[in-house]
Amino acid sequence: MKIAILGSGAMGMLFGGYLSRQNEVVLIDTDRTKVDKINRDGIRIREPEGAVTTACPKAAMPGGGPGEADLVLVFVKAMDTRNALACNRNLIGPRTFVLTLQNGSGHDEVLKEFVPAERIVIGTTRHNSSIIEAGFVRHGGGGTTFIGSKDCSPAALERIRDAFARSGLEIRIAEDIRRKIWEKLFVNASASALTAIFQTNLGFLLRSRPAWDLTEQLIREAVAAANGEGLGFEEEIVIGDVRSLLENAGSGYTSIYADIRDGRKTEVDAISGAVVAAGKRNKVPTPGHEFVVAFIHAMEDKRSC
Amino acid sequence: MKIAILGSGAMGMLFGGYLSRQNEVVLIDTDRTKVDKINRDGIRIREPEGAVTTACPKAAMPGGGPGEADLVLVFVKAMDTRNALACNRNLIGPRTFVLTLQNGSGHDEVLKEFVPAERIVIGTTRHNSSIIEAGFVRHGGGGTTFIGSKDCSPAALERIRDAFARSGLEIRIAEDIRRKIWEKLFVNASASALTAIFQTNLGFLLRSRPAWDLTEQLIREAVAAANGEGLGFEEEIVIGDVRSLLENAGSGYTSIYADIRDGRKTEVDAISGAVVAAGKRNKVPTPGHEFVVAFIHAMEDKRSC
DSSP, X not given: OEEXXXXXXXXXXXXXXXHTTTSEEEEEOSOHHHHHHHHHHOEEEEOTTSOEEEEOOEEXXXXXXXXXXXXXXXXXXXXXXXXXXXXXXXXXXXXXXXXXXXXSSOHHHHHTTTXXXXXXXXXEEOOEEEEEETTEEEEEEOOOEEEEOSSSOHHHHHXXXXXXXHTTOOEEEOTTHHHHHHHHHHHIIIIIHHHHHHTOOTTHHHHSHHHHHHHHHHHHHHHHHHHHTTOOOOHHHHHHHHHHHHHHSTTOOOHHHHHHHTTOOOSGGGTHHHHHHHHHHTTOOOHHHXXXXXXXXXXXXXXXX | OEEEEEOOXXXXXXXXXXXXXXXXXEEEOSOHHHHHHHHHHOEEEEOTTSOEEEEOOEEEOTTOSOSSOSEEEEOSOGGGHHHHHHTTGGGOOTTOEEEEOOSSSOHHHHHTTTSOGGGEEEEEEOOEEEEEETTEEEEEEOOOEXXXXXXXXXXXXXXXXXXXXXXXXXXXXXXXXXXXXXXXXXXXXXXXXXXXXXXXXXXXXXXXXHHHHHHHHHHHHHHHHHHHTTOOOOHHHHHHHHHHHHHHSTTOOXXXXXXXXXXXXXXXXXXXXXXXXXXXXXXXXXXXXXXXHHHHHHHHTTTTO
16 A cells, blocks of 8 residues: 655654555655655664564655555644645545544544545544654554544445554554544543643642542543534543543653643644534533633743743 | 731731831741741841831740730731631730731631621732741832721721821722722732743733633633622723733732742632632632632642642
């Protein structure tokens, strides 16, 4: 399969490295140094158990990709999606599928500006990855990647699934892909967002009672918003799932925490903002998430204001 | 007048210093070192224009005060009020008035546990003061102190007023003392509280658009809560007042900012919490202030959790 990956951040490099084992992969990035480094030295991946592997996908600047791809995998930050697609229209032909595994929800709305719904696939992955240095990522842990679409043909989804599976990536087609995306959103829009505001690790949210109360409130609002979309989640089960995750990953720091720490823009609009949007669509109040969006945007301004 | 001041923090020392010029003043504090220092060296006050004056009130540990006072002036942190009064009952006799000039609102509810309503006076002051070192404060700026009570006799209020005025403190009896207290609360529950969360100076709230949007939202909620109490504020006027204050004091840092920076408990329950309480009494929603209370309590936990 000819696969173009938009964005060679930590996740783009991880998936690019894996997928290049059995597919023709090109990573597209705006950072010339990164592109040159990948073309020269490939991508190194440190696996959770310590082994380091090297993979050799190609890399290119925007617009300099390989022409029409079978699959465009979108891994840029949420706020860059529109721009990344606009600058790489040459990748998208009449048979190209576009898959987003980005954090948050609502990306398909942007993708629809560039490709018809029957060639848009959404998904979510449990893999995580962080950058050790240019061209070198730490694979923090694996897990299943879920993809799905109510508009795509089953055969198209199966072709994508098979390409991933051949490359060693555990992947499943989910009938209820929106549920899978919301399950991840529940964590990101509650716990992850709060670690950005508090500038702490995940475990703090269990150690501080008022912090946990806020986490719970954000989960309750998000579940109500998701159920407004007809998804039928059970509040107490979701709260228990987030609690378990915090118990197991207490020493972990989130990417949105690091974005605020380092003065970068965050993906809060695609995360907490997606909960607010679902709330508005369904007349479910989400005051907590509205505040989180505003708080995090204000914190993004701290360096520059 | 025989005046006992509970709490020899920056404000207690400022008022203690001034009032001791014409009254018998004892500062009560739990910190033995502070008490000894004041008894030995007095209090030095650096005035805004640079002059330094020394005043010599007495100081004592809790329970060691001078017996029944004419006036007990409460200047401990909001969360210490109940404890401070319980440990200093010996100061309160059948003719003792108790005056709170503490930040926030709702302190009179605690005072009522110790003294009847007709001897409770509430107020607010525009003075500000910060500690330079033990026994030495910087008088940041003056302004009118307002006192009032719907239960006290006018004569009692006038005696307090006169004692303050003789000591060089500008003071007025306000018919609408709750309005004066809310005017200060509008600033503290919006701008000051946000500087604690963002860990910035006041000017940031004007420089960052999302930060200002939050400030405005908190003001709007607080005005609605105050108006639920029958106070009849005009939203746009209050917003304009807060904006002017930020324009003039942009480089200033708030005490609640410093509390969070230094890992201390804050007075958020008497500030944002007072807005939430007024909202609840009057069925006015204050979701922003509820979040601010929870956020700040969580941030108080950062050092210990």
